[in-house]
Amino acid sequence: MAFIDASLPGVPVERLPDVLTNELPAAELNALRLDATLVPFANAFLVADALGDAADRILGAFGRHSSRLIAELDTAAWVWGARHSPPTQFEFCASLTERARLAPGALDAVREVAISGDEIVTIAGRRVTNPVRTAIDLARFRDDGSYSPDVVAELLALARTDAPAARAVMDERRHLTHAERARRRLGALAC
Numbered sequence: 354m355a356f357i358d359a360s361l362p363g364v365p366v367e368r369l370p371d372v373l374t375n376e377l378p379a380a381e382l383n384a385l386r387l388d389a390t391l392v393p394f395a396n397a398f399l400v401a402d403a404l405g406d407a408a409d410r411i412l413g414a415f416g417r418h419s420s421r422l423i424a425e426l427d428t429a430a431w432v433w434g435a436r437h438s439p440p441t442q443f444e445f446c447a448s449l450t451e452r453a454r455l456a457p458g459a460l461d462a463v464r465e466v467a468i469s470g471d472e473i474v475t476i477a478g479r480r481v482t483n484p485v486r487t488a489i490d491l492a493r494f495r496d497d498g499s500y501s502p503d504v505v506a507e508l509l510a511l512a513r514t515d516a517p518a519a520r521a522v523m524d525e526r527r528h529l530t531h532a533e534r535a536r537r538r539l540g541a542l543a544c
Contacts (some may be wrong), residue, residue: 371405372412373398395439396461407432408477414443415479421453422446422463423473424481426490427504432481435507446482484512489523492535506542516542 373382374397382398385391391398396416399405410432414424424432427440443461447453448468455463472486482490488508491500509519516539523535 371400372409374416396443407434411476411479411481418445418455419453420479421451423468425487426494429482429487430491430504430508433484433487433508433511435504435511484508485514485519485522488519489535492538493529493531500538502538502542516540
């Protein structure tokens, strides 16, 4: 947590969360950014001396988006720390039963998916696909130019599992789009 020091005797020092989205008016957020107290961070602002853990990354990714959304794909890989930099476009999904949307004009992406509760983890009040689901989805949906086997391997390592176990998880679900591509890619990993 960061402190705002009013430098006046008797004035209490206030704590700010490490990630700010709508806790302060836009003018104050920009003033703190210009003062180098805050730095732009994904869809939010990060206190300049904050370390940036998974909770900070997920709050930064969500910004002002609905908490009904679920961070997925490269956004989830970044939240888990398997990607070292945030994606250029944040990707979210919504359960077919919950149907959430982004605000009009948002530059991020959202899609509706069939997802079970055991494929979702909650961090700092926001939801993200678990590392295995994230790895499988990246292996399924990324084209050859944007697919990163290192990121998928890192996600599986975070989950303390291996590629054959991920393939078994995938095989439990029927009619997956691009399943054969994912099986081939998971089979090629050396983890």
